[in-house]
Amino acid sequence: MPRLLSILLLAAVAVFFTSCGTVSETNVKDTTRTFTTVVVDAGHGGKDNGAFRRFGGAEKNATLDVATRLASKLRESQFHVVMTRSSDVFIPLDERAAISNRQKNAIFVSVHFNDSGRRGIRGFETYYHSAAARPLAYRIQQQLMTLPGASNRGVKTANFRVLRKAAYPAVLVECGFLSNRTEGAAARSANRRDDLADKIAEAIVDQRYGKGTYRAPASTADAAATSSEHGN
Numbered sequence: 001m002p003r004l005l006s007i008l009l010l011a012a013v014a015v016f017f018t019s020c021g022t023v024s025e026t027n028v029k030d031t032t033r034t035f036t037t038v039v040v041d042a043g044h045g046g047k048d049n050g051a052f053r054r055f056g057g058a059e060k061n062a063t064l065d066v067a068t069r070l071a072s073k074l075r076e077s078q079f080h081v082v083m084t085r086s087s088d089v090f091i092p093l094d095e096r097a098a099i100s101n102r103q104k105n106a107i108f109v110s111v112h113f114n115d116s117g118r119r120g121i122r123g124f125e126t127y128y129h130s131a132a133a134r135p136l137a138y139r140i141q142q143q144l145m146t147l148p149g150a151s152n153r154g155v156k157t158a159n160f161r162v163l164r165k166a167a168y169p170a171v172l173v174e175c176g177f178l179s180n181r182t183e184g185a186a187a188r189s190a191n192r193r194d195d196l197a198d199k200i201a202e203a204i205v206d207q208r209y210g211k212g213t214y215r216a217p218a219s220t221a222d223a224a225a226t227s228s229e230h231g232n
């Protein structure tokens with residue numbers, strides 16, 4: 001069957017070129033069904049405020065709080081959790097990726113809040129770079145959409161440095177716009193930040209063990225408050 005053979009050859013060549021076309025794509029290990037470690041990355045920090053808005057305050061503070069709560073919930077779900085930062089310090093993007101890449105059998109989740117010059121813009125976005133991270137990105141977005149008042153800006157691919165440099169499936173979650181009155185105010189609410197962390201944690205546990213396996217901790221607000229007090 002020379003014809004079938006040539007079709008197969010063409011397909012193989014196409015796959016080869018597609019994977020070469022995406023930076024580091026071939027080096028990403030698909031750990032989405034086996035991971036034991038979650039690297040939680042609180043966006044920005046130290047001299048890097050991230051977005052800074054009247055409604056939402058500094059992005060670096062909101063990301064650290066959500067990330068700390070997320071870490072605590074994931075530990076309760078028996079994951080080994082590594083935070084790229086647990087206080088208000090500046091960590092370069094390459095170092096964040098390197099911290100993750102040093103782990104065994106991990107995934108990487110970066111927490112951010114969004115910003116726009118147009119106040120009306122709002123909603124959740126989840127980004128990924130390698131195809132291996134796509135299912136996790138969709139699960140996180142889907143879970144966030146169950147929150148009251150949630151608005152969907154979709155799952156997207158992006159060439160962000162922390163995603164591009166990742167040896168493991170990596171996603172970046174934009175937990176709402178600080179530039180929007182409603183979402184900015186929500187970002188300042190401890191309850192809402194705990195809910196955001198809870199939905200992300202649920203998506204991660206679902207991804208690893210199957211839908212419906214997440215048991216929400218009663219409240220991690222106290223644990224998060226304690227760890228941020230001792231964070232510096």
Ligand SMILES: [Zn+2]
Pocket residue numbers: 043044050051059112113114
């Ligand atoms: Zn950010």
